[in-house]
Amino acid sequence: MGSRSSADLARALYAALAAGDRAQLDALLHPQFTGRTAEGMPFGIGGEHTGPAAMRRNGWGAIARHFEARAEPERFLDLADGRLLVTGRYRGHGKQGGAALEADFAHLIAIDQGRIKSLEQFTDTARWHAAAGPLRTVLLDFEGGIATLRLNRPDKGNAIDTEMAADLVEAATQIAERSDIRAVLIAGSGPNFTVGGDLGLFAGTAREQLPNRLRRMIDSYHLAIERLTSIDAPVVAAVRGGAGGGGLGLLYAADIVVAADDARFALGYGALGLTADGGNTWFLPRMVGMRRAQELFLLNRRLTAQEAFDFGLVSRLVPSDTVESEAATLAGTLAAGPTRAFGAVRRMLRQSFETGLSDQLDAEKDSIVVASSTDDAQEGIAAFVAKRRPQFHGS
Known part of the structure; x- marks a missing residue:
């Protein structure tokens, strides 16, 4: 030629x-x-x-x-x-x-x-x-109504440092600001989900500077978790390898956690002489019970994937090489659902631990009344009557 x-x-x-x-x-x-x-x-x-x-x-x-x-x-x-x-x-x-x-x-x-x-x-x-743009330690991808947020420091076990905390809040903000996002998938690059805080950063920071550095980093990270829990779009996490410390906060922000059957979970704070971040003291007792949470914190116990499943930290276990495909399939299923209704349910489930029965019943009543006026509710009702599969559009 x-x-x-x-x-x-x-x-x-x-x-x-x-x-x-x-x-x-x-x-x-x-x-x-x-x-x-x-x-x-x-x-x-x-x-x-x-x-x-x-x-x-x-x-x-x-x-x-x-x-x-x-x-x-x-x-x-x-x-x-x-x-x-x-x-x-x-x-x-x-x-x-x-x-x-x-x-x-x-x-x-x-x-x-x-x-x-x-x-x-x-x-x-x-x-x-x-x-x-501003993101350097995470990858953020938008496609087909799904936001994929990937921690991207594989050589550091996706450890969370100051830059990653800032990137996470920026990514969570971008996700929250987009009305077309109907599901979120969180994963990690490399063999680990995240080992938690970057101990190299802690060790390399002068003693007098460490408190302020931690405060700034955790402020950003906690804001990212809050934004991921407040959006309408349901969140799926895909966990391979290690998941630990404050990094568990990303699992708590998720509604469904798919983990490899050889994944590992640990808090690790006690071994460092530290306390907790990432929402561990709030979410963990609610998920596994107070006695188990106390044991995990005070004895620095590590959990196998099966133990994490039995405790209720993860939703399902799959072989390591199918974790992300399984999680992506679930995200796709959720993205085809009634997004606004999902968002209301996400918030009501989390507030139910602090709300009395009467107030929760009122919240359910108000929520379902609002949901009934949405296009998705009308489609869902019509599809049920017609005995067909509903075609939701997230509105």
């Missing part, structure tokens, strides 16, 4: 990406297409994507979910090995308020039988990070 035809195919690819033309992309990409986005891209976008669908979803699709960006090709050069080198510039901006995106790129494109079989991306990932 001549260089002109290769360049024409590449131009058609960039045009299809700019227009979001899936049919044209399907026509251009080889069934055995492989894409490789630059390592170090924000939001976990970098890496290999095998197959056109994977590249559309996890490569180009992930870029589109986080950026308003376009690739502007400038030069096309045939290489001796038969591949096409395209150089140009990405222009645009991040969707979370970062700097303008101005990043050079080089794409190596291979053609086979008139279709694009591979594309390898090289670009200045630092510029992409600058455009990504």
Whole structure:
């Protein structure tokens, strides 16, 4: 295939990406297409994507979910090995308020039988990070009414430090401000959910500075937990590996917790001479009972996944390699539900521990009266009468 035809195919690819033309992309990409986005891209976008669908979803699709960006090709050069080198510039901006995106790129494109079989991306990932916005230690993805919040310090066990606490409250705020979010999935990058507070940060802080640093960090983290518990959208947590300390607060904010059958749970405060954060002293007695909570705090007892399930800390156990798929399926099911009604139920369940029966009955009455006027309630009632599955829209 001549260089002109290769360049024409590449131009058609960039045009299809700019227009979001899936049919044209399907026509251009080889069934055995492989894409490789630059390592170090924000939001976990970098890496290999095998197959056109994977590249559309996890490569180009992930870029589109986080950026308003376009690739502007400038030069096309045939290489001796038969591949096409395209150089140009990405222009645009991040969707979370970062700097303008101005990043050079080089794409190596291979053609086979008139279709694009591979594309390898090289670009200045630092510029992409600058455009990504304020989040640095968590990944936040919005797709199909589901917000996926992923702790992203895998080399530190997703330990919570000052920056992650700030990122969590920013992410929780973004989720709370979006009316289209109908479910939230919380997970961790790497082998652990979160080991809790960053002990390296504590150890590396001067004694006289530690109280104020902890206060600022925990203020942010607690606000994130409050916002995640107050939204209408139900929350699902996917737990692999270790979950400990204040990080358990993210599990308490969840309505359903899916855990690996080899996951581990611990508080750990007693071993450090510390007390508690993350809502542990409020949520834990309500979930496992006062006696068990006392034992967990005072004896620093660690729980296996089965024990955490038996205690009521987690909702279900599954093999480690299916945790996230199971949690994502549940999030998808919840996202198809009556979101406003779910939100009211979430709040009433949590307040029920402090509310007398009479007040709780009044709250239920007021809540169901309000819910009855929603579009989802009308749809649910009509579907029940017609003996069909309801189609809720979260309104």
